[in-house]
Amino acid sequence: MTSIQSNPVVLYDGICGLCNRLNQFLLKRDTHDLFLFASLQSGLAASLLERHGADPRDLDTVYVVLDYDQPGERLLARSDAILHLVTQLDGIWKWARAGRLLPKVLRDGIYKVVARNRYRVFGKHDSCMLPDPKHRHKFLEV
Secondary structure, eight states: OOOTTTSOEEEEOTTBHHHHHHHHHHHHHOTTOOOEEEETTSHHHHHHHHHTTOOTTOOSOOEEEESTTSTTOEEEEHHHHHHHHHHTSSGGGGGGGGGGGSOHHHHHHHHHHHHHHHHHHHOBOSSOOOOOGGGGGGBTTO
16 A cells, blocks of 8 residues: 555645546556645645635646655645656656746646636536546545
């Protein structure tokens, strides 16, 4: 079983169709069993975000918590979070590191446009979707 202290924790909007597709994408390609997940609507996410000075009511952002509950714990947001996630995957996804060549303000600007339109384009669920039983151990506070 994976350890929460050593694995990146993905904080996502549990009712967002795009966010749920991102989770499915990551689960399918997470061959090293790296990622853990918690919805932004969970108590765990709220406490983590408050600890880092982020607003737990802001559901427009995907976050990644690195080194959870360790002295060097860090919170990545928006494009930094997405780039970190995809560069942890094997294969062609490692090339996503090139995205860091774009200025952060530009990357986050694109991210914000997508975030503003995600419900309209990808849909919105009434509640957080339950993970497939084979991935349930990767979801915190289900």
